[in-house]
Amino acid sequence: MRRLLLTLAxxxxxxxxxxxxxxxxxxxxxxxxxTVEVNLRGSLLRLxxxxxxxxxxxxxxxxxxxxxVTVRVYTLGATRDLAVxxxxxxxxxxxxxxxxxxxxxxxxxxxxxxxxxxxxxxxxAGDAFDGMAVMAVxxxxxxxxxxxxxxxxxxxxxxxxxxxxxxxxVDDEADQADRDGDSSRDDDDQ
Numbered sequence: 574m575r576r577l578l579l580t581l582a583x584x585x586x587x588x589x590x591x592x593x594x595x596x597x598x599x600x601x602x603x604x605x606x607x608t609v610e611v612n613l614r615g616s617l618l619r620l621x622x623x624x625x626x627x628x629x630x631x632x633x634x635x636x637x638x639x640x641x642v643t644v645r646v647y648t649l650g651a652t653r654d655l656a657v658x659x660x661x662x663x664x665x666x667x668x669x670x671x672x673x674x675x676x677x678x679x680x681x682x683x684x685x686x687x688x689x690x691x692x693x694x695x696x697x698a699g700d701a702f703d704g705m706a707v708m709a710v711x712x713x714x715x716x717x718x719x720x721x722x723x724x725x726x727x728x729x730x731x732x733x734x735x736x737x738x739x740x741x742x743v744d745d746e747a748d749q750a751d752r753d754g755d756s757s758r759d760d761d762d763q
Contacts, residue, residue: 594663596643599719602659609646631733639724647717653710656717657690660708667694667706680712688712701725
């Protein structure tokens with residue numbers, strides 16, 4: 574699920590003209606403040622674009638078309654079922670505002686193979702997206718993720734970026750870094 578969320582977070586726009594969800598109100602849906610907050614707008618977004626330009630020109634082109642990126646990650650604990658219901662309500666607001674349900678994955682009780690629930694909404698603008706929102710409840714990491722990206726983007730740019738990052742597995746890289754760090758500590762101890 575992390576790979577899906579990373580790819581979508583990097584590739585998903587959200588139209589500023591009709592955001593059916595106020596992020597401050599979203600924070601109020603959860604019992605604790607978000608563990609991760611990303612708020613890129615204006616000059617910060619341009620800085621990210623320029624920083625990516627030399628190494629990741631496709632990402633920089635896509636960032637050039639964005640106005641804002643907002644990410645929230647909430648720890649769930651015992652509130653998983655409540656979070657799913659609340660995010661389903663948020664999804665209904667997207668639908669009521671004319672957003673399409675692009676993807677909806679529902680976990681089933683007792684299904685240990687399912688990673689969690691996922692909602693992806695898009696606002697179509699002909700040959701481009703006028704917006705996209707991604708929400709997920711991750712059973713493995715026990716958290717809820719909410720991504721809003723404001724701006725217009727060409728689907729061809731999404732495709733190019735997705736191909737570029739398709740083989741990135743965040744878990745494997747973090748696990749390898751942990752193993753590398755542990756082995757160097759073992760060497761230091763001897």
